[in-house]
Amino acid sequence: MRHLPKHLRPKWRYLAVGLETWPDAKLSRRAFQRRLWYAGQNLLGDPGSADADLSVFGFHHADGVGEAVVRTRRDTVSEARAALACLDEVEGQEVGVHVRGTSGTVRSCEEKYLGRRPEVSGENRVVFENADRAAVTRDGLVDVEVGDAYTGATDLDVTTA
Structure with missing residues (x-):
């Protein structure tokens, strides 16, 4: 099967997302993805959620802080940000979510906005x-x-x- 020509391929944007929880909370990528899909469906409805096509690409969480890369279609960045703002808990753990920035590639998203995470002093x-x-x-x-x-x-x- 042949690839679509470049002008017909979907255009993506990548959101750098910072996560903050209590120090003893454990979050998984799968649970975060599931809650993001539910938040998108509840806020945007089924057609809007399918349009946004929210996917978690990168995920890391430890010691109360974490980072994620969320992929969305270029035309639905504001809807994706709104769906992320609706997240307040994952697997019963309270979570704070903030979008650090938006980029056109995963690599530039990680380089610009997802540097090293803050150090936990113990x-x-x-x-x-x-x-x-x-x-x-x-x-x-x-x-x-x-x-x-x-x-x-x-x-x-x-x-x-």
Whole structure:
């Protein structure tokens, strides 16, 4: 079977997506893809979702931060961004999603927008709500362990123990 001529092939755009979760959350590419498809269907309907053709190309998630490359058709970039904005949880784990940029090729998308991920400094002890607690700090953000869950805070909210 022959390939389509270049002018008849679909034109794609690649969205660089940053992910943020609690430090103990585990996300998989398959689960993220499934939630993205559901978000696209719920927001755009079946025809709009099929038009956008949202696909997760690259995915990495560890220690509460991650990155993904999402492919969409050139004419549906704004719809894809809207579908990504509808994601608030994956497999019962809360997730923050933000689009870092859009590019015409996977390679330029990775080079421009998906550099090295922020380093997690490890577990520290901080004073939060007048109690000594375990916390994970990264880039001015502090995730304080309160009971069996985490609470988001900033450097100004805590005192290093």
